[in-house]
Structures are given as C-alpha cells and as structure tokens.
Amino acid sequence: MDTGPDLGKAEAKCRPGEQGPALLVRVDGLKDRGGNLKLEVYPSNDDDFLQDDNILINAGKVFRRVEVPVPAKDPVELCVRIPGPGNYSVSVLHDRDTNRKFGWTVDGIGFSANPRLGWSKPKAAKARISADGGITRIDVVMNYRRGLGMSPLPKS
Template sequence: MRTLAALLVAAAPIAAAAAAPAAGYLPSTPDLGKAEAQCRPGETGPAVLVLAVGLKDREGRMKAELYPANEEDFLADDNVLIMAGKTFRRVEIPVPPSGPVQLCIRLPGPGQYALVLLHDRDSNRKFGLSTDGIGFSNNPKLGLSKPKADAVRFTAGSGLTPVTVRMNYRHGLFGFGPLKN
C-alpha cells in the first residue's frame, strides 16, 4: 500500500503538468487555439515545426500546445490565456502509421515560447499517467514537479523554427523518462 501511495505522490506533478491546460475554474475547450495554430500549405512562418521522437508506438493522437514562456502562463488554463489576450495555440494530429511525426504551429510572431507535446495513445483527450507520453521543448529531465518555463523556453524566428521533442513515458513505479533503446 505504501508503494502505491508513493507512486501517486511521485507521479502527481507529471500528471498535473499534463492536465494543467484543463485545470482551473473554467473547463478546457478542446478546440481553443486551433484556428490560429493551423499552418497553411507551404507555411513560411513565423511557425514552429515540432518533430516528435521516441514514441512508444504509432497509436492515438499527438497534441502540441504553445504557451507564453513565463511561469505565470506556462501550462495555464487555455480559456484564461485566450480571454487575457495571451498566446495559446493547439494542434492535434493522428499519429501517422510511418515516417516522421511532425506538427506545425503558426506563431503570432517571433519571440520566446514554451511547448508541451502529448502522445494521447488511446485518443481520449485525457492524460493517462500509465499509458500516455509527454514531452517539452528543450527536453528537460522530468523530475517530481513540472518543468520550469525557463527550462522549456525556446526562441522562434520569423521563419520556420524546428524543435525536436523527445517523448517521456512512465517507467516502473517511480520513473518517467524517454524509452530505453
């Protein structure tokens, strides 16, 4: 019983980071930020081209969410950010059966941003601690709390900015990290 309780305590911050966009006093709206985020065919920017690496499998959907790169707004409720006129973008795609897994997100302009990428393996739009994957821009090592905005901050230019995100999945009772090859 102590082991299960310890697992829940240790994993709670990772689950909270994944669920943070849905947390808060307003319900998360799955389509918020999507219209502004969709890259156009032949997109030249400003945009971020996210390459997901280290996926557990080719099941489900990928969801990328873009936030302002500061502690107050990183992983804040999507409704609150949009109502305050702050940057929030969301792109979802089915995981392709083969080839690179890429998502393109249009940006409001060059600047500093923070990105979270979810591998929703069962496509239920909820983070499953034991099944789903999560990754962040700059690929910080995941510990017992969500990463700081400084650790995931990246700078986007006026064109296409490539960002590679290594996915993390639960390992054993307490671990959360990239898959071992």
C-alpha cells in the same frame, strides 16, 4: 469563438507552403502509433506555462493547439503557427487513449528543449525555445512512465 478542446486550433493551423512565423516540431521516441498527438504552445513563463487554455485566451495571451492522429511512420513532424518571433514553451502529449487529457500511467509527454522530467511539470525556462520570424525547427523527445518517474524510452 472556439470552446473547449478546439481553443487555439484555428490560429495554429499551418498553411500549405507555410513561411512562418511557425514551429516545425519533430516528435521522437513514440512508444507506439496509437492515439493522437496534441501539441500546445504557451507563453514561456511559469504563471502561464501549461495554464488552462480558457484562461490564456480570455487574457489575450498566446495559446496555440494542433491535434492529429499519430502518423503511421516516421518522421513525425507537426507544424504550428505562432504570433511572431519570441520565446515560447511547447508541450506535446501522446494521448494514447484519446481522452484528451494526460494520464501519467498511459500517455507520453514531451517538452521543447527536452528537460529532464521528475514528478512535476518542468519550469517554463527549462522548456523555453526562441523562435524567429520564419520556420523554427525543434525536436521533442517523448517521455513515458518508467518506474517511479517519466523518462524517454530506451533506444532499441
């Protein structure tokens, strides 16, 4: 069984010519091309959204993870397999320092449905997306520390 940072990766890996069910996530607004991107799929409820992966896996709940080096150029798209049609909440971490955890002064974060961020994580309903049985395309805009909060970078 997978442990630690590899939990959820085997189930998440898209196959060549993937037909689904899967999410194709386009990541926009990256600050730079350093580090890794970590995409995670959660059940879309407040108790489970952003919950510890060990807890979710042990309870038999949905958890998927894809982790890749940041691609050198656009478009940045990540494919992640999901168990089936339904509602999910997705997070994308731009782990600029590659320490595998979110550091609000360094890293970027984005969520499905692109909720406005404050000082706390969004409610699952604000990050909820509905997936069908094929390939569901979504866009995630990254947010970085700006002043006293987190927000997308200004368009250049």
